[in-house]
Each structure stands twice: as C-alpha cells, then as structure tokens.
Amino acid sequence: xxxxxxxxxxxxxxxxxxxxxxxxxxxxxxxxxxxxxxxxxxxxxxxxxxxxxxxxxxxxxxxxxxxxxxxxxxxxxxxxxxxxxxxxxxxxxxxxxxxxxxxxxxxxxxxxxxxxxxxxxxxxxxxxxxxxxxxxxxxxxxxxxxxxxxxxxxxxxxxxxxxxxxxxxxxxxxxxxxxxxxxxxxxxxxxxxxxxxxxxxxxxxxxxxxxxxxxxxxxxxxxxxxxxx
Amino acid sequence: xxxxxxxxxxxxxxxxxxxxxxxxxxxxxxxxxxxxxxxxxxxxxxxxxxxxxxxxxxxxxxxxxxxxxxxxxxxxxxxxxxxxxxxxxxxxxxxxxxxxxxxxxxxxxxxxxxxxxxxxxxxxxxxxxxxxxxxxxxxxxxxxxxxxxxxxxxxxxxxxxxxxxxxxxxxxxxxxxxxxxxxxxxxxxxxxxxxxxxxxxxxxxxxxxxxxxxxxxxxxxxxxxxxxxxxxxxxxxxxxxxxxxxxxxxxxxxxxxxxxxxxxxxxxxxxxxxxxxxxxxxxxxxxxxxxxxxxxxxxxxxxxxxxxxxxxxxxxxxxxxxxxxxxxxxxxxxxxxxx
Ligand SMILES: Nc1ncnc2c1ncn2[C@@H]1O[C@H](COP(=O)(O)OP(=O)(O)O)[C@@H](O)[C@H]1O
Ligand SMILES: [Mg+2]
Numbered sequence: 001x002x003x004x005x006x007x008x009x010x011x012x013x014x015x016x017x018x019x020x021x022x023x024x025x026x027x028x029x030x031x032x033x034x035x036x037x038x039x040x041x042x043x044x045x046x047x048x049x050x051x052x053x054x055x056x057x058x059x060x061x062x063x064x065x066x067x068x069x070x071x072x073x074x075x076x077x078x079x080x081x082x083x084x085x086x087x088x089x090x091x092x093x094x095x096x097x098x099x100x101x102x103x104x105x106x107x108x109x110x111x112x113x114x115x116x117x118x119x120x121x122x123x124x125x126x127x128x129x130x131x132x133x134x135x136x137x138x139x140x141x142x143x144x145x146x147x148x149x150x151x152x153x154x155x156x157x158x159x160x161x162x163x164x165x166x167x168x169x170x171x172x173x174x175x176x177x178x179x180x181x182x183x184x185x186x187x188x189x190x191x192x193x194x195x196x197x198x199x200x201x202x203x204x205x206x207x208x209x210x211x212x213x214x215x216x217x218x219x220x221x222x223x224x225x226x227x228x229x
Numbered sequence: 230x231x232x233x234x235x236x237x238x239x240x241x242x243x244x245x246x247x248x249x250x251x252x253x254x255x256x257x258x259x260x261x262x263x264x265x266x267x268x269x270x271x272x273x274x275x276x277x278x279x280x281x282x283x284x285x286x287x288x289x290x291x292x293x294x295x296x297x298x299x300x301x302x303x304x305x306x307x308x309x310x311x312x313x314x315x316x317x318x319x320x321x322x323x324x325x326x327x328x329x330x331x332x333x334x335x336x337x338x339x340x341x342x343x344x345x346x347x348x349x350x351x352x353x354x355x356x357x358x359x360x361x362x363x364x365x366x367x368x369x370x371x372x373x374x375x376x377x378x379x380x381x382x383x384x385x386x387x388x389x390x391x392x393x394x395x396x397x398x399x400x401x402x403x404x405x406x407x408x409x410x411x412x413x414x415x416x417x418x419x420x421x422x423x424x425x426x427x428x429x430x431x432x433x434x435x436x437x438x439x440x441x442x443x444x445x446x447x448x449x450x451x452x453x454x455x456x457x458x459x460x461x462x463x464x465x466x467x468x469x470x471x472x473x474x475x476x477x478x479x480x481x482x483x484x485x486x487x488x489x490x491x492x493x494x495x496x497x498x499x500x501x502x503x504x505x506x507x508x509x510x511x512x513x514x515x516x517x518x519x520x521x522x523x524x525x526x527x528x529x530x531x532x533x534x535x536x537x538x539x540x541x542x543x544x545x546x547x548x549x550x551x552x553x554x555x556x557x558x559x560x561x562x563x564x565x566x567x568x
Contacts, residue, residue: 034557036322036325036326036556036557036558037555037557038555039326040326040329040330040333040554040555041553041554041555043333043554044333044554054333054334054335054336055334069278069281069319070281070318070319070322073281073282073285073319073322073323073326074322074326076285077285077288077322077323077326077327077330078326078327078329078330079330080285080288080289081288081289081292081326081327081330081331081334082330082333082334084289084292084293085289085303085330085331085334085335086334202289203289203290203293206282206285206286207282207285209282213276213278213279213282214278215272215276215278215279216279219271219272
C-alpha cells in the first residue's frame, strides 16, 4: 500500500511517500517558496527517486487546513485531483493535528498554533491524542483556557516563536516549546494520522478554513441588521 | 495524415470554473462552465476569496463532466491547457494546480495559456482565423486592440489607460441601481430607448489606439448627480443609450482605423462585452461596408469558458511551447507571442 502525503497549509512544504510501514522518502522545508511553484515539483521528484509511477499510488493524504487560505487550497486541489483521476481514496487531516502529531508522547496538552494575524491564532489543543479544540481564536483566550486546565503544555509550530514571550508570561513553568526539529509538519505523520481516519469522496473534499470570508461575515451581519435572517 | 489532436482546457481566472475538450483547435467536443455568479451577486461584484473557495469545490466535478460529455478518458487526450494569467491569483491557482496534478498523473504535456489569447482564439471555434487579423478584446478586465500577423503572434497596438469597457458598464449600471453584472442590463435599456443623453467621446491624442472610459463614467455619474440635485427624474433608458453610444462609437472608430492601417484580412471581437448587441450590430455594419470579414463568437463563447483556452492551447502546443510542474499563477501576465 503506497501513500502520498501533501501538506501545504502554511509556509512549510511537506511531501512524503509511505509504503506499508516504511517511510520511503520525505521532503520538508520552510523556505518561502510559493507552494504553487514548489509542491508539484517536489511530488514529481520524490516519486521519481522512489521509482514510483503515479498510477502505483494507492491513497492520498492531504492537510485540509486551517492555515493560509491559498496554501491550503493548493494542497487540497492537488490531492483531490490526483485522487479523482487516479481513482484512489483521499483522506484529509486537520493541519493542526498534523503539527501536533510531531509530539505524540508528551504527557500533557499538546497545542499547535499558526499565526492568524491581529493577535489571533489557529489553535489545536490535544490531550492523550484526542482533539480538545481546533479553532480560530485570540491568543489571549487560548492562553486563558490552557492556564485554567492546570496541565503542562507543549507548543508546536514554527509560529510559536512569534508569540513565545506572551505564552511564557501566562503559562510560566507549565509550558514548553518543541525545538526546531519538530516545528515543521511532516507528511509522514500526516499519512499515519490519515490511516486512522475516514476517506472522503474526491469531489467533495474541500479545505477546512475554520473562518468564513470577510465578505460573507459582513453580508451576514447586514442580513441580520435588516431583519431577514 | 496528421493525427487528430485533443486538448483539455481548464479556466478558473475569475468566477467561472470551466473545462472543455477541443479537437484540432476548432471543434468543441465538450464545454462545461460552472458559474458562481449567483453567489457573488449578494456582494455586488466578484469577491476573490469567495471565488477561490468555489473553484476548489467545483474543479474536479467540472473536469470529469467535460470528459464524460466527450465520452473520453485521459488516455484520449494529447495535452492539458490551462489559464496561467491574467486574473485573480487565488482563482488561477486552482485551475493551474488541478491541471498540473491531472497532467502529471496521466503523463500529459501541460500548456499555460494567456486568458486574452483564449478570448481571441474563441473565434477559431467558429471559423478559421486568417492573418493578419485584428482583435478587439473587450471584457470586464480588458479593452485592447491586438494585431496578429500570424498564428500565435500578438502585437498590442492599443489598450485602455484606465477602466476596462466592461468595468465602465458595471459601474454605470450601479449608478442606475441595476443588478450585477450590469453590462447586459445597460445593453437592454439602451436597445429599448427612444433617445440618448449626449455624453463625451474620449479620442485621446491623434492617431492613438488607446482607450479611456473613466471620463465617460464620471460624466454619467455627474449627470445623474446633477439631476438629483435639481430633484429631476432621470430617464434610465436615455442615460444607458447615451453611455452605450459613446462606448460603441469610440470602439468602432478605432478598430476601423486600425483595420485599415494594418490591412487586415479579418476583424474579430472577443470578451464579455463583445456580447453587447449594440456593439455587435455597429461593428457588423461598419465592416460590411468596409468589405472586411468581421466575426464575433456566440455569446456563450464570448464570456469566460475553457473551450477558448483549449483552442489557444492547441496552437501553442502545436508550436512546441509547453510548461512544467513549477507553473505558477501570473495575475499580471503579458500577452506574448508563441510563434
Ligand atoms: N451585453 C453586454 N453588454 C455590455 N457588457 C456586457 C454584456 N454582457 C456582459 N458584459 C460585461 O462583460 C464583462 C464580463 O466579461 P468577461 O469576459 O467575463 O470579463 P473578464 O474575464 O475580463 O472579467 C462584465 O463587465 C459584463 O458587464
Ligand atoms: Mg474573460
């Protein structure tokens, strides 16, 4: 069983090929190369090195967001197009869960974050491998929630360093930061998570943005104001 | 005998998700367009992020439908052509990445197509293009006169310096409180009108093939504003007709002058505004008198579609110009020759 995993949901690019229980090849970078330029060549090169033809792939795993809207869409579009035209299953996994999957054995809460600007983050909170929360929220609210739980917390993700001072200030000695080696998503981790989750139909596989667009939010507000919900 | 060439075209540059299969650059085998216009209407215009979200939802469904309607499989195709730019970057990226993944999975060559080249080649789906050819491209984002001395060669001889014609139509429509997109509504009001407000024509410097519509747009807005100040009702038909007459006269006069100067064998109109009934009529009459064949594709091929991308892609692919897996969306892409 050959899996191809793709994560383009944030700045990092992660591609991996897993055959049965073996990671055959993996690509990971945090270079600021547009995913549209980088993702397909990385997939092409990795498969070539592994001497695997596209039609030999048995399943696709893709990170479905949240993250950069455009980034998420590139990975999901590539993944669903491959799955549809190769007629193979596709499993889409939360990008936050993929990041948190870098720290499977931490005794406590694992919290993955991506910066979402204006003091907001996309945050995933996991305990014993279970999802506690995945949402777009203010960092202040997230830290308050983690502080109230009283448990030790491990932060994962390349944006942790942007907010580290503020995190440390609230959670003090309860909090740890995953080191650089565990800060980028791994598509092998993505595939391992995908193995545990349900496949979706390629046509209906779409990103999970965790946020409506600004235009839609404003429109909904207008609708409410005008009294017809 | 030369083997038949089948191109899959994909277009997602704005608010239509489209896929089509075209044989030998001129015969439409299938043509699928999924429009998002209903979703964008509530915002009064295309919202880029909303457009991108819809494209991801539709893209594989639309490509599959194009294959199904053609009763073909990827193995029957010779290449995949996709709009590379210009357009909304987030929207372009969906078509491009789907095209790349599809081409890669099926071992097919990939061809990046300029959206305006697509609009021009829509004409190849109706009758053979003959060169030198002059194309008047008028759409929501473009107003250009393009001279083609040969297949695959483009020379930009004039373009708008401010608003595109379609943009001016949409803005004037807003003044009249018409629904989005306003072009067809202005067209209808103008055609039903029994009079016209005299609005200025922007000729620019002598000999220029460039266009300008922002002055006209302002004149329309001022006219409406002044009427309002005086508490007068404006006649929307007269306003629409006056606006449309100004646009048509400038477009037609400049196109005619260019057609004469460059001694073209064919004049074509392309783009969404080429669907305008008034414009089509005046251009037809003008070039009939001039004895130069004038063509404009049916309305379904004037607005965004993927058959036109496949048609242009066929010419570019035949010229040996293919792209690779690093193809990116290029919102400001220039119209370059491939021959
Ligand atoms: N009958 C018409 N008369 C004038 N303008 C029209 C007509 N039909 C469509 N349009 C205009 O065409 C534009 C859309 O054309 P399209 O080729 O899709 O533009 P683009 O691809 O540059 O966004 C819109 O501005 C619309 O108002
Ligand atoms: Mg167009």
